[in-house]
Amino acid sequence: MLVNLSDVLTTADKTEDVTATLEMETYDCRLGTYKVVRKDPVSLHISNTGNGKAHVKVKTFVTLLMSCDRCLRDVEHAFDLSFSIDVHAPSEEIDEDADENIYMEGYQLNVESLISKEMLMNWPLKVLCKSDCKGICKICGKDLNLGQCDCDTFVPDPRMAAIKDIFNANNKEV
Ligand SMILES: [Zn+2]
Ligand SMILES: [Zn+2]
Incomplete structure (x- = not known):
């Protein structure tokens, strides 16, 4: 107008x-x-x-x-x-x-x-249905607000993996 x-x-x-x-x-x-x-x-x-x-x-x-x-x-x-x-x-x-x-x-x-x-x-940086929305499972697509799924979503921490490698290497030397 x-x-x-x-x-x-x-x-x-x-x-x-x-x-x-x-x-x-x-x-x-x-x-x-x-x-x-x-x-x-x-x-x-x-x-x-x-x-x-x-x-x-x-x-x-x-x-x-x-x-x-x-x-x-x-x-x-x-x-x-x-x-x-x-x-x-x-x-x-x-x-x-x-x-x-x-x-x-x-x-x-x-x-x-x-x-x-x-x-x-004034566009919002984040749009959430509620502040603690659990999102959807990246593997099966289930809405995690409705309950957990059975997918194995465990992702190893790369820093922990590095420490493990050092630990294993040391063990081999002994
Ligand atoms: Zn949501
Ligand atoms: Zn899932």
């Missing part, structure tokens, strides 16, 4: 509160495609900060359907977004603001791409 900021950008000391609606039904990024299970209206508080310039406070809440990193079960992850950016009219050449101004299309703010970027910045 595009929000027209021309009034605020061109009127000194003007402030505006706008509620925008996100169009995204899925969230697509290089990590994959995620279903949007909940999205709140995006609240924008826009204030003029000088000729052709404005400060935008953004607040919204988006929930994506993700999967547990360990057991692949569905997990709903909520992005509680609250941030602000400085934008300017296309006629204003302000170098240090160039980064944030990529969300402007003329006098309009592209809320969709702004929120998408902010979600990526």
Whole structure:
């Protein structure tokens, strides 16, 4: 959704509160495609900060359907977004603001791409169905949260193996 900021950008000391609606039904990024299970209206508080310039406070809440990193079960992850950016009219050449101004299309703010970027910045390092998820067995694929399987998952510690070798070598010399 595009929000027209021309009034605020061109009127000194003007402030505006706008509620925008996100169009995204899925969230697509290089990590994959995620279903949007909940999205709140995006609240924008826009204030003029000088000729052709404005400060935008953004607040919204988006929930994506993700999967547990360990057991692949569905997990709903909520992005509680609250941030602000400085934008300017296309006629204003302000170098240090160039980064944030990529969300402007003329006098309009592209809320969709702004929120998408902010979600990526807040992407969780780990998605777990619960903090102590036991994951799935690498051999038989059983969900270990439902109980142990009978697979032999013992992996010898390579450091212990090295010590054993030294120990065996010494024994042979004796
Ligand atoms: Zn899990
Ligand atoms: Zn197993």
